[in-house]
Amino acid sequence: MEIKDKSVKELETLSQEIRDRIIDVVSRKGGHFSSTLGAVELTLGMHYVFDAYSDPFIFDVSHQCYPHKLLTGRWEEFETVRQFGGLSGFTKPNESPADYFVAGHSSTSISLAVGAAKAIALKKENRVPIVMIGDGSMTAGMVYEALNELGDIKLPVVIILNDNEMSIAKPIGAISKYLSKLLAGKYYQGFKGKVDKFIKKNMPEGTTYIAKRMEEALKLITPGILFEEMGIDYIGPIDGHDIAEIIDTLQIAKAMGKPVIVHARTVKGKGYPIAEGQHECWHGVGPFNIQDGVFIKKEAPKAATAVFADALLELARNHENVVGVTAAMPSGTGINKLMKEFPDRFWDVAIAEQHAITSMAAMAKEGFKPFITIYSTFLQRGFDQIIHDVCILNLPVVFAMDRAGIVGNDGETHQGAFDISYLRFIPNMILFAPRDNTTLESGLEFAYNLTGPCAIRYPRGAFKELIYPSTPFTLGKAELLKVGSCKKLFIGYGAGVSRAIETESLHKDDIAIFDLRFVKPIDKDTLVELSKKYNDWYVFSDSQKQGGVASAILEVLNEKKIHNVDVTSFEYNDNFIEHGDTNLVEESLELLPQQLVLKIK
Numbered sequence: 331m332e333i334k335d336k337s338v339k340e341l342e343t344l345s346q347e348i349r350d351r352i353i354d355v356v357s358r359k360g361g362h363f364s365s366t367l368g369a370v371e372l373t374l375g376m377h378y379v380f381d382a383y384s385d386p387f388i389f390d391v392s393h394q395c396y397p398h399k400l401l402t403g404r405w406e407e408f409e410t411v412r413q414f415g416g417l418s419g420f421t422k423p424n425e426s427p428a429d430y431f432v433a434g435h436s437s438t439s440i441s442l443a444v445g446a447a448k449a450i451a452l453k454k455e456n457r458v459p460i461v462m463i464g465d466g467s468m469t470a471g472m473v474y475e476a477l478n479e480l481g482d483i484k485l486p487v488v489i490i491l492n493d494n495e496m497s498i499a500k501p502i503g504a505i506s507k508y509l510s511k512l513l514a515g516k517y518y519q520g521f522k523g524k525v526d527k528f529i530k531k532n533m534p535e536g537t538t539y540i541a542k543r544m545e546e547a548l549k550l551i552t553p554g555i556l557f558e559e560m561g562i563d564y565i566g567p568i569d570g571h572d573i574a575e576i577i578d579t580l581q582i583a584k585a586m587g588k589p590v591i592v593h594a595r596t597v598k599g600k601g602y603p604i605a606e607g608q609h610e611c612w613h614g615v616g617p618f619n620i621q622d623g624v625f626i627k628k629e630a631p632k633a634a635t636a637v638f639a640d641a642l643l644e645l646a647r648n649h650e651n652v653v654g655v656t657a658a659m660p661s662g663t664g665i666n667k668l669m670k671e672f673p674d675r676f677w678d679v680a681i682a683e684q685h686a687i688t689s690m691a692a693m694a695k696e697g698f699k700p701f702i703t704i705y706s707t708f709l710q711r712g713f714d715q716i717i718h719d720v721c722i723l724n725l726p727v728v729f730a731m732d733r734a735g736i737v738g739n740d741g742e743t744h745q746g747a748f749d750i751s752y753l754r755f756i757p758n759m760i761l762f763a764p765r766d767n768t769t770l771e772s773g774l775e776f777a778y779n780l781t782g783p784c785a786i787r788y789p790r791g792a793f794k795e796l797i798y799p800s801t802p803f804t805l806g807k808a809e810l811l812k813v814g815s816c817k818k819l820f821i822g823y824g825a826g827v828s829r830a831i832e833t834e835s836l837h838k839d840d841i842a843i844f845d846l847r848f849v850k851p852i853d854k855d856t857l858v859e860l861s862k863k864y865n866d867w868y869v870f871s872d873s874q875k876q877g878g879v880a881s882a883i884l885e886v887l888n889e890k891k892i893h894n895v896d897v898t899s900f901e902y903n904d905n906f907i908e909h910g911d912t913n914l915v916e917e918s919l920e921l922l923p924q925q926l927v928l929k930i931k
């Protein structure tokens with residue numbers, strides 16, 4: 331039955347069926363959990379009042395889009411969510427026309443809505459963009475760029491602010507505090523109605539003048555003053571789990587024909603009591619036991635993130651000028667450990683990568699040693715700040731890029747594929763990569779002693795244990811791990827070193843293995859020396875081919891006029907890399923050692 335024909339009771343039944351489906355699948359397959367459970371009724375309201383096949387449905391980050399997918403013909407296929415070859419865990423237009431845009435990085439939704447609204451106005455169409463954005467995503471500057479223009483051009487856009495008072499972790503900053511204050515306030519449209527009734531009933535005739543004045547005054551104290559002053563009407567807070575109230579409010583908002591924010595209070599994890607409330611661990615989950623909420627842990631070696639966090643903790647204990655930030659990923663980056671022990675030196679600055687970088691640049695100028703810990707993919711948000719605020723002044727900032735390489739189930743929007751390419755051409759930047767846990771630890775010590783900017787990259791999950799002992803870093807120096815008795819040379823970078831070692835072990839020849847260690851400054855002299863003995867080089871790195879490690883090597887060969895060397899890159903081709911279990915994705919890209927060995931001449 332069409333959603334629009336259902337009664338509230340039937341919609342409430344449907345919301346339970348949606349929750350049951352999400353809990354069943356995510357408990358077995360993993361995925362984004364508590365965000366999506368909290369968005370069920372709001373999503374139903376969107377589908378009741380708007381048309382997903384005409385009005386642009388725009389979910390911010392879109393990690394909370396599972397109910398939307400279940401309501402748009404993907405109920406059965408939801409079994410495959412985030413699996414290789416299956417549904418994406420985020421909205422994806424090529425999956426369904428009901429998915430208006432791709433998402434995964436936060437705070438793009440209102441800009442998308444503004445663009446869509448302009449196009450709709452120009453085409454004189456009767457469609458209204460409807461946005462769902464979380465309170466955490468409201469802490470990124472891009473949102474205010476969009477609201478600034480929207481409040482000016484006043485095109486019809488309805489924005490549902492899904493406020494569960496949580497980002498991944500507890501929300502940070504003044505915006506979050508302001509929004510929470512609003513939630514504590516009375517329901518605005520109800521409150522305003524009560525005031526009107528009171529005036530009519532108790533105040534003598536002719537007091538409408540006073541009522542009007544009161545309305546003005548009310549506007550002054552209206553909770554949504556921040557938005558109203560920007561030219562965006564504010565309605566709320568409403569109960570984001572009360573379907574009737576949601577439908578009424580969205581109908582009012584849609585009818586207003588102008589920009590409106592509907593501030594909805596929701597509970598993150600709603601409907602699965604163990605996950606309800608402010609629990610960071612239920613944001614993104616692996617499989618768990620539904621009965622008791624116990625996560626089904628697979629035995630895994632120590633993750634690079636944990637090695638990084640412990641090593642940085644040591645460094646911070648030994649050097650009080652060490653400071654650091656995360657942009658709303660405290661546990662994902664391990665910075666939560668540092669924030670706990672050094673709350674006045676390590677901060678979560680909310681979803682604000684640009685601000686994280688520039689504010690830490692100032693701390694570097696003041697003599698501190700900042701560790702800016704941001705996933706490779708999210709660091710893309712601060713590209714100009716890296717150039718403009720860190721590298722031009724050659725400031726001693728460390729970029730700790732977690733999730734470098736293929737990240738797995740998050741897919742295209744989250745792969746850490748581009749950092750070498752987008753950082754290598756920036757003057758003063760030093761790029762290096764550890765090959766295992768021990769070199770990651772020593773890499774932080776090395777980074778601490780650098781006097782300029784550097785970026786260190788490490789993978790999601792664990793490094794492979796290597797048979798070669800670790801050695802400390804020397805600026806611009808690579809390391810020959812193993813000589814070979816043939817003309818081939820395997821050059822590894824970062825986690826690519828273990829891939830080179832594994833591939834060599836599968837090959838019949840005795841092949842030299844070389845850890846490049848620095849892609850900038852690259853070890854030109856050693857490469858020139860090696861070209862005299864080896865002339866068939868293979869490059870192993872978890873990075874984009876374009877502008878990546880093999881590109882850097884080819885630049886050296888060209889500069890040194892060396893023409894007897896053939897270079898083959900086993901980096902990523904010029905495509906976006908889909909989601910799925912990392913091993914399956916790498917197999918699809920023919921990057922597994924057993925596949926690479928067949929490509930060695």
Ligand SMILES: Cc1ncc(C[n+]2csc(CCOP(=O)(O)OP(=O)(O)O)c2C)c(N)n1
Nearest residue numbers: 365434435436464465466467496497498658
């Ligand atoms: C630019 C960027 N930085 C960080 C992230 C990681 N991230 C994903 S969801 C999220 C929190 C979003 O909180 P909120 O908008 O309140 O949504 P909720 O999960 O509470 O529904 C963060 C920080 C991201 N997706 N994009």
Ligand SMILES: CC(=O)[C@@H](O)[C@H](O)COP(=O)(O)O
Nearest residue numbers: 391393434614662733740790
């Ligand atoms: C939606 C989002 O951007 C984050 O939740 C991200 O999925 C976290 O990635 P990790 O699971 O690698 O920490």
Ligand SMILES: [Mg+2]
Nearest residue numbers: 464465466496
């Ligand atoms: Mg939230």
